Amino acid sequence: MTAHRQSETGEKVDPAPRSWGHAASLSQAKLPSLAVRAGRGEATSVLVATVALVAFISILHPEFLRVGQLLDTLQSAVYVGLLACGMAYLLSMREIDLSVGSTFGLTVVATGLMMNEGLPAWPAAVLGIVLGGFLGLVNALIVQFVGIPAIVATLATLSVFRGLTLALSDGKQVTGLPLESSFFTLLGGKTFGVPTSVWVLILIAVVLTLVLRFTPFGYRVRSIGSNPDAATFSGISIAKVRMQALVLIGLLAGLSGVLGLAFFTSGDPNIGTGFELQAIAAAIIGGTPLRGGSATVIGACLGAVLLSVVTSGLQYFNIPANWSAFATGGVILAAVALDSLVRRRRRRESAKLGL
Amino acid sequence: MTVLRAQNITKTYGGVTALADGAMNIEPGSVHALLGENGAGKSTMVKVLAGTIRPDAGTLTMDGRPVAFHSTADAVRHGVAVVSQELNLFPDLDILANLFPLREPRRGPFLNRRAMADAARPILTRLGLNVDLRTLVRELSLGQRQLVEIARALLAEPRVLILDEPTSALDRDGSDRLLGILEVLRERQVGVVFVSHILEEVMQLCDTITVLRDGNTVLSGADRADLRIDDIVSAMLGPRPDREAAPPPVPPQAANGPELRLDKVSVDEVMTGVDLRVHAGEIIGVTGLAGAGHLAVLELVAGLRRPSSGTVRLPGDRPVPRGLRRAIGAGVAVVSGDRRGRGLMLDQPIWQNIGQVRSIGLSRDGLVVRKSALRGRARGHVDRLRIRCRDVDQRVGLLSGGNQQKVVMAKWLDASPAVLLLDDPTRGVDVGAKAEIHDLIRKAAADGAVVLLASTDLEELAELCHSVLVFYRGQVAARLSGADLDQHTIVRVSNTGEHG
Numbered sequence: 001m002t003a004h005r006q007s008e009t010g011e012k013v014d015p016a017p018r019s020w021g022h023a024a025s026l027s028q029a030k031l032p033s034l035a036v037r038a039g040r041g042e043a044t045s046v047l048v049a050t051v052a053l054v055a056f057i058s059i060l061h062p063e064f065l066r067v068g069q070l071l072d073t074l075q076s077a078v079y080v081g082l083l084a085c086g087m088a089y090l091l092s093m094r095e096i097d098l099s100v101g102s103t104f105g106l107t108v109v110a111t112g113l114m115m116n117e118g119l120p121a122w123p124a125a126v127l128g129i130v131l132g133g134f135l136g137l138v139n140a141l142i143v144q145f146v147g148i149p150a151i152v153a154t155l156a157t158l159s160v161f162r163g164l165t166l167a168l169s170d171g172k173q174v175t176g177l178p179l180e181s182s183f184f185t186l187l188g189g190k191t192f193g194v195p196t197s198v199w200v201l202i203l204i205a206v207v208l209t210l211v212l213r214f215t216p217f218g219y220r221v222r223s224i225g226s227n228p229d230a231a232t233f234s235g236i237s238i239a240k241v242r243m244q245a246l247v248l249i250g251l252l253a254g255l256s257g258v259l260g261l262a263f264f265t266s267g268d269p270n271i272g273t274g275f276e277l278q279a280i281a282a283a284i285i286g287g288t289p290l291r292g293g294s295a296t297v298i299g300a301c302l303g304a305v306l307l308s309v310v311t312s313g314l315q316y317f318n319i320p321a322n323w324s325a326f327a328t329g330g331v332i333l334a335a336v337a338l339d340s341l342v343r344r345r346r347r348r349e350s351a352k353l354g355l
Numbered sequence: 356m357t358v359l360r361a362q363n364i365t366k367t368y369g370g371v372t373a374l375a376d377g378a379m380n381i382e383p384g385s386v387h388a389l390l391g392e393n394g395a396g397k398s399t400m401v402k403v404l405a406g407t408i409r410p411d412a413g414t415l416t417m418d419g420r421p422v423a424f425h426s427t428a429d430a431v432r433h434g435v436a437v438v439s440q441e442l443n444l445f446p447d448l449d450i451l452a453n454l455f456p457l458r459e460p461r462r463g464p465f466l467n468r469r470a471m472a473d474a475a476r477p478i479l480t481r482l483g484l485n486v487d488l489r490t491l492v493r494e495l496s497l498g499q500r501q502l503v504e505i506a507r508a509l510l511a512e513p514r515v516l517i518l519d520e521p522t523s524a525l526d527r528d529g530s531d532r533l534l535g536i537l538e539v540l541r542e543r544q545v546g547v548v549f550v551s552h553i554l555e556e557v558m559q560l561c562d563t564i565t566v567l568r569d570g571n572t573v574l575s576g577a578d579r580a581d582l583r584i585d586d587i588v589s590a591m592l593g594p595r596p597d598r599e600a601a602p603p604p605v606p607p608q609a610a611n612g613p614e615l616r617l618d619k620v621s622v623d624e625v626m627t628g629v630d631l632r633v634h635a636g637e638i639i640g641v642t643g644l645a646g647a648g649h650l651a652v653l654e655l656v657a658g659l660r661r662p663s664s665g666t667v668r669l670p671g672d673r674p675v676p677r678g679l680r681r682a683i684g685a686g687v688a689v690v691s692g693d694r695r696g697r698g699l700m701l702d703q704p705i706w707q708n709i710g711q712v713r714s715i716g717l718s719r720d721g722l723v724v725r726k727s728a729l730r731g732r733a734r735g736h737v738d739r740l741r742i743r744c745r746d747v748d749q750r751v752g753l754l755s756g757g758n759q760q761k762v763v764m765a766k767w768l769d770a771s772p773a774v775l776l777l778d779d780p781t782r783g784v785d786v787g788a789k790a791e792i793h794d795l796i797r798k799a800a801a802d803g804a805v806v807l808l809a810s811t812d813l814e815e816l817a818e819l820c821h822s823v824l825v826f827y828r829g830q831v832a833a834r835l836s837g838a839d840l841d842q843h844t845i846v847r848v849s850n851t852g853e854h855g
Contacts, residue, residue: 214725216718223711226700233697234766235683235716293702 043299045339046286050306053313053331061316073312074305075195075263079104079272081304082201082256083279085208085297086249088288090150091280092295093224095242099154100253101275102161103135107257109165112174112267121183125258132254133247135161140243150246158276165269174267187262197259201301204252208297221245225292282307285335306335356418358383358546359404359435359515364413366399373399375570377413381515381546386537387576388549388557391567392591393811397550400567401517404548405437406430417514434514438504438521446493451475453492454507478506481539483532498532505536509543516540517548530556553644554584554850566590588846612636613670615656615774615805620665625651626829628665635670635773638796638806640816643826644849653776653809657689658682670773670805684717688772690763692779694756698763701752705744706733708751708762713770736765741791757788764795775799777808781815793819813842827852 058065083100090097111128115121135157142153177184187196212218220241223231228238261267284290285306286299310331314324357380364377374396381387391397402408403415406424415422417433424430427437444453451471460470472488479485484502492500501521508516521533537560540547551557557564557579564582566574574590617631626648633639641649654660655667658678667675669685676685683689691697699708710729714720720728733747742761744754751762760781767775777796781789796819800806810816816823822836825848833854835844848854 214723216715216722216724219707219711219715219724222703223700223707223715226703227696229697230700230711231716232679233689233691234711235680236711237680293700 043287043296043302045342046299046302046306046335049285049335049338050302050309053306053309057309057313057316064313064316069312071195071198073308074198076312077301077305077308078195078197078201079256079260080275080278080282080307081301082204082252082259083249083275084282084286084300084304085205086245086252087279087283088286088295088297088300089208089212089221089245090249091225091283091288091290092292093221093241093245094228094292095150095245096280097136097139097150097154097246097249098276099135099139099157099161100249100279101272101277102158102165103132103250103253104257104260104272104275105269106135106161106165106168107132107254108261108264108271109169109174109267109269111258111261112177113168115177116174121178121181125183125187125262128258128261129251129254132257133251135253136247136250137243139250140246143246144239144243150242162273169267169269171269173269177261177265177267179265184262184265187259188265195263197263200255200259204255205297205301212295212297217241217244222293222295225294227293278304278307281332285332285339287339307332356383357381358417360416361400361404362414362416364400364403364410364415366403366408366410372570374403374410374567377403377567377570377572378575379404379548379565380576381548382563383514383544383546384541385563386541386547386549386561388551388561388564388579389567390551390554390557390564390587390591392813394569395567395591396570397567398519399570401437401519401548401550404430404515405435405517431511431513434512435517436508436511436513436515437517437519438501438508439519444492444500444504447491449489449491450479450486450495450503451488453503454510456507458511474510475506478509482506483535501532502536509539509545513545515546515548517550519550520552521549530559534560554587554846557587558582558584568593584850585847588843588850592842592846613773613805615670615807616666616668616672617652617655618666618668620655620662620667622648622651622655622660623663624829625660626826629829629831631824631831633805633807635803635805636800638800638808638820640808640810640820640823641826642809642813642816642823642845642849643832647826647849648829649824649826650778650809653689653778653807656682656774656807657687657776680716683712683770686770686773688712688767688770688775690767690775690777690780692760692782694759694763698766699751699759702750704748705737705742705751705754705762706730706747709733709736709747709766709769712766717770719770732769733765736769740765740768740795755785755788757784757792760784760792761788761795764792768795768799772804775804775806777806777810779810779812780808781810781812789815813845816845817841825849825854 054064063069083104086100087097107128110131111124114124114127119127139150139154139157142148142157143150146153189196191199212221220231220236223234223236224238224241232238257272260271264271282303283300284303286296286301286303288295288300307328310328311324314327319327359381361377361379364374365372366374377396377400379387379389379400389397389400399408403410406427406429409423415424422433424433424435451468454475455471460467460474475488479502482502482505484499484506486495486499492503495503533556537547549557549561561579563576564574564579564587565572565576566587568591613635615631615633617629620629621627629648629652631639631652641652643649651660655662656669656675658675658681661677669675669687673685676682679689695701700711706726706729710724710733714724714729730747736742737744737747740761742754742758742765744758751759754762764780775796780796781792784792793815796806796808808816808820817840820840822834823840823845824831825833825835825845827849832852833848835848844854
């Protein structure tokens with residue numbers, strides 16, 4: 001029963017689940033030390049797993065620890081990372097968006113095409129993000145007015161958006177972009193020695209964490225995932241919140257696409273294929289459970305980083321290219337299994353206390 | 356010759372006696388009603404007869420030989436079957452597949468659909484279900500599904516059939532259909548146990564009556580012809596209690612204050628021409644048999660239903676907005692007895708549940724939700740409502756039922772509602788917590804809320820309400836208050852629609 005579920009987000013975990021009813025423990029419970037909180041934080045296991053994996057690769061191949069290599073790894077995690085942030089919101093309200101990879105691709109190509117049509121780079125980029133939000137709205141409207149689950153609606157738009165991308169670009173790379181624009185040099189380059197897109201991801205992750213933890217919207221998202229009926233019976237409109245969340249993830253996919261265009265400096269119509277599954281994997285590895293009710297945005301970002309470490313780390317091992325997908329899947333399975341084991345043990349500990 | 360005889364059946368659960376020395380004689384071709392209030396021991400008796408549970412003491416004899424049922428399947432083998440209220444059918448399979456869930460005739464590894472149809476058709480025709488056997492059960496009406504279930508039971512050639520609350524609403528069709536079913540059962544010499552709370556139906560359909568009260572048999576196998584509804588009500592509720600030491604508080608004289616108003620409200624096939632006024636400070640009960648229309652009053656006020664004619668106005672003479680969410684925004688609170696389904700997020704801490712309406716659903720506290728403020732407020736409620744918990748960070752799922760229900764009350768009181776709708780607010784709550792929740796409801800009314808209470812607990816209605824409206828077939832049959840307001844009168848009016 002739900003009664004035995006362990007609360008999933010670090011913040012909401014009972015501060016003193018291991019000390020029953022002692023008045024003295026109350027004062028401690030109010031202010032658990034930072035170390036304790038971090039130790040119980042849900043993103044911890046993915047962080048530990050990532051660090052362990054980096055250490056493992058570095059021991060065998062010290063050149064992996066080069067700053068340049070690590071920054072490249074981070075850079076390539078940004079695109080899935082942004083999608084995973086939005087996916088964490090959706091999963092925590094028991095929804096899912098399968099079209100984000102295609103939204104990403106369509107934004108990349110459409111933004112490039114707008115620049116080719118003579119629109120200056122920055123306005124085109126803004127329009128690209130708006131386009132992403134619009135595609136999210138399209139998903140939301142389909143869900144609302146056709147009355148089908150988001151997983152079905154976005155399964156269809158996964159194809160629709162990708163098809164649009166191929167049709168608009170005629171199946172060819174979009175090139176000949178105004179690369180001298182500050183858009184490409186700034187967003188595609190580095191700021192304070194770190195890729196600008198990584199700064200963007202960090203900013204977004206912080207903002208979305210604050211939204212999740214400190215706004216009615218963030219609470220509503222998690223309330224719906226925890227008990228949809230109770231949410232309805234508390235004055236929360238599931239339809240409205242779902243619409244907001246789908247537009248949010250669309251905007252994130254748009255932003256991700258614009259950053260991708262700035263970095264790749266050309267628009268491949270097949271770019272972002274499969275990103276939706278990577279984003280879901282990243283969110284789950286990060287500690288957002290599929291059953292809903294809680295989410296961790298930081299965890300989702302770290303999940304994306306872990307996936308990126310696996311991909312770039314595999315290049316150091318002489319794994320034939322055709323086996324790399326197999327290896328990636330294995331690592332995902334291992335990461336999720338580890339997390340699940342840790343959780344189960346924790347749950348058993350609380351069960352022993354008669355919880 | 357008695358088919359099934361139960362004698363001295365006793366069953367206790369954790370020290371509580373659910374049934375003491377229960378007895379029933381079931382005769383072939385005769386219908387035996389089993390009656391009693393909630394918790395009287397009816398379902399325990401049914402479970403013993405059907406083999407679901409084994410009694411602590413007592414004997415069952417079939418055709419004079421002692422038997423012991425080890426399971427429901429065992430009881431079925433002996434010829435005792437149950438048709439229960441929740442229909443146990445597979446909606447996505449057709450009628451034929453539903454009729455033979457286990458004992459289907461086969462031809463090699465395949466179902467022999469023709470043999471199945473040949474066996475089923477005479478029974479279905481006799482019951483009056485003339486529908487293509489390939490029709491999916493999902494597409495049948497509730498009444499037709501019931502016939503399918505009866506047919507399924509009959510195909511096993513039972514000697515005893517237990518009909519557990521077979522009709523939930525007082526509709527003519529339902530009673531006529533049941534009459535037809537019982538005729539078939541009588542002619543097949545099946546002994547029928549009929550469990551119901553609709554006394555009018557019982558008087559029409561049954562031959563003998565057994566009434567349980569608090570686990571004891573107060574009327575054993577009495578002949579229906581010798582009884583009136585009043586006798587049965589008295590048997591079910593026991594002697595009329597003296598008025599409680601503290602009479603219900605006098606309703607406030609606030610005739611000019613804010614009021615909830617229903618004017619000539621009709622809802623198609625649910626209620627006709629209902630008038631109702633509830634002033635701020637009043638607690639008004641609504642009750643009736645299932646389907647009588649009393650629950651629709653709550654749904655109308657909560658914006659879940661629209662009237663087909665007439666008007667519903669909230670205090671301050673505002674219309675009820677369309678939809679639950681807007682109604683909540685307009686100050687309506689909905690406390691449901693279904694706390695696990697509709698009330699709480701069991702995996703979340705107390706403070707988050709308590710703040711869910713005011714701060715999150717209605718975002719009355721601005722665009723930033725401050726956890727410390729929510730916890731502070733929750734602590735206030737925990738103290739005031741005496742919610743027993745470790746602290747407000749404890750997950751609600753770990754609290755006892757009574758304390759969980761208090762959290763539900765707290766989350767609504769937190770939003771200071773103008774209208775408090777209570778639907779079985781103390782379902783499954785222990786006596787102590789119940790009294791405390793009653794105090795909370797009285798206090799909320801005294802603080803100026805309009806309170807509407809629907810409850811299956813008649814004692815609660817009689818104790819808590821200034822007056823109670825009893826619904827009968829979609830109309831208000833009586834408005835009881837003062838000396839008139841007691842459980843006996845409520846049951847009698849609910850069943851007969853007559854007062855006075």
